[in-house]
Amino acid sequence: MKLVLIGTGYVGLVTGACFAEFGYQTVCVDKDKSKVKNLNLGKCPFYEPGMDDLLSKHLNNTKLLSFSSSLSDSMKNADVVFITVGTPSRRLEDDADLSYVWSVADEISQNIEKYCLVVTKSTVPVGTSKEIKKIIAKKISQDKFDVVSNPEFLREGSAINDFMRPDRIIIGAENKKSEDIMRELYRPLYLRETPLVSTSIESSEIIKYASNSFLATKIGFINEVADLCEAVGANVQEVSKAMGIDKRIGSKFLNAGPGFGGSCFPKDVKAFISTANKLNVDLSIINSVHSSNKKRINRIANKIIENVDKKSTLTILGLSFKPNTDDIRDSTSIKLATLLNDKGYIINCFDPVAMNNAKIENNNLNYFDTPYKACFNSDAIIIGTEWNEFRALNFSEISKLVKKKKIFDLRNIYNSIELEKIGYEYYGTGK
Ligand code: UGA
Numbered sequence: 001m002k003l004v005l006i007g008t009g010y011v012g013l014v015t016g017a018c019f020a021e022f023g024y025q026t027v028c029v030d031k032d033k034s035k036v037k038n039l040n041l042g043k044c045p046f047y048e049p050g051m052d053d054l055l056s057k058h059l060n061n062t063k064l065l066s067f068s069s070s071l072s073d074s075m076k077n078a079d080v081v082f083i084t085v086g087t088p089s090r091r092l093e094d095d096a097d098l099s100y101v102w103s104v105a106d107e108i109s110q111n112i113e114k115y116c117l118v119v120t121k122s123t124v125p126v127g128t129s130k131e132i133k134k135i136i137a138k139k140i141s142q143d144k145f146d147v148v149s150n151p152e153f154l155r156e157g158s159a160i161n162d163f164m165r166p167d168r169i170i171i172g173a174e175n176k177k178s179e180d181i182m183r184e185l186y187r188p189l190y191l192r193e194t195p196l197v198s199t200s201i202e203s204s205e206i207i208k209y210a211s212n213s214f215l216a217t218k219i220g221f222i223n224e225v226a227d228l229c230e231a232v233g234a235n236v237q238e239v240s241k242a243m244g245i246d247k248r249i250g251s252k253f254l255n256a257g258p259g260f261g262g263s264c265f266p267k268d269v270k271a272f273i274s275t276a277n278k279l280n281v282d283l284s285i286i287n288s289v290h291s292s293n294k295k296r297i298n299r300i301a302n303k304i305i306e307n308v309d310k311k312s313t314l315t316i317l318g319l320s321f322k323p324n325t326d327d328i329r330d331s332t333s334i335k336l337a338t339l340l341n342d343k344g345y346i347i348n349c350f351d352p353v354a355m356n357n358a359k360i361e362n363n364n365l366n367y368f369d370t371p372y373k374a375c376f377n378s379d380a381i382i383i384g385t386e387w388n389e390f391r392a393l394n395f396s397e398i399s400k401l402v403k404k405k406k407i408f409d410l411r412n413i414y415n416s417i418e419l420e421k422i423g424y425e426y427y428g429t430g431k
Contacts, residue, residue: 405422409426
């Protein structure tokens with residue numbers, strides 16, 4: 001099978017490289033010529049563990065993977081074409097901006113020669129794949145193509161493993177022919193007994209948003225429970241651990257923190273609400289999750305402001321929205337740093353890989369190349385992202401550098417008793 005992926009963002013690149021790993025001839029297409037040039041040299045535009053090796057293996061050794069800026073050349077003899085362009089929130093609106101999707105659908109329609117399966121992998125509101133079908137059908141007869149929905153569930157930082165060992169594959173198809181092609185495509189995962197779930201196209205599109213919104217709800221819920229724990233002297237880590245043992249609840253996504261961020265949850269929660277609003281359906285629970293998460297960063301900032309004098313120096317460790325990525329989109333650390341900086345605090349920071357992106361976002365912060373240098377003369381340390389590098393910091397060394405021994409452990413990676421024993425004033429989240 002020859003595969004074409006249109007859009008070399010996070011999803012397109014990881015998916016393309018992983019399909020090459022399965023053994024498929026794969027071409028990833030992007031309009032951005034300089035990006036394509038760099039990709040053909042094996043340069044990945046973002047940090048994702050394992051991606052550099054996968055790119056190099058399939059560009060240079062197996063030659064199963066290539067990058068192109070020409071959709072018409074790439075689509076020659078293509079069996080399956082994936083739409084993997086971005087669907088960001090529209091400016092000033094909450095719904096997804098589908099302009100890239102529509103223009104790609106139109107371009108695909110100009111390049112189908114033999115039968116081709118068009119797969120919507122971008123996260124799109126319910127109804128979009130059927131609209132894509134209508135656009136293509138304006139130029140191509142119905143027997144020469146089908147459209148299916150196949151959402152992705154990759155997490156940044158562990159995307160390759162998530163692709164190779166998914167919990168499930170969703171195939172939203174209208175007929176057996178297209179479903180069979182998708183089943184054949186994912187056959188390498190049969191060995192791992194991955195469930196392949198066939199649904200209608202509409203259900204498949206909703207599964208993606210409902211899954212992300214549900215996970216966001218778990219996080220929003222435990223964050224509010226954390227606030228209650230703080231108010232009464234309970235410990236949210238004990239609470240979530242005990243709750244999670246109940247298999248009906250499950251332990252994952254029950255870690256309290258500064259709120260959910262990243263390129264998916266905030267945008268998808270908003271788009272899901274917006275879709276429902278357009279259909280006069282009230283998603284009141286998800287609405288509350290969205291507003292609760294929006295308020296959260298101010299609450300965290302206020303806690304710091306109440307406990308650290310104005311104009312002090314604060315050290316923020318971790319700037320990416322989660323560990324193992326350089327992605328700072330909707331990063332709570334960047335929001336917090338900006339908020340506190342605007343209030344007059346001096347912000348020193350460090351992140352293992354996200355500093356270049358952070359500098360572009362906010363160049364008023366002071367960036368250091370080790371966590372220890374960032375702690376020099378600091379009045380309080382804030383753990384913003386739970387990178388492994390921060391889990392075993394040398395506090396006897398840090399104690400010599402800081403002005404005051406104070407720590408806000410937003411991700412609860414430290415034991416308060418141990419830090420208090422060596423003289424630290426410790427503030428966790430919900431404990
Ligand atoms: C999320 C989903 O987990 C993926 O399944 C999905 O494919 C992806 O969105 C997407 O739609 O593309 P991702 O955004 O990479 O993946 O990151 P997550 O690990 O889900 O974390 C999202 C946010 O929730 C982060 O800010 C993280 O710190 C926060 N979080 C996560 C918590 O605060 N507590 C938790 O227990 C878990």
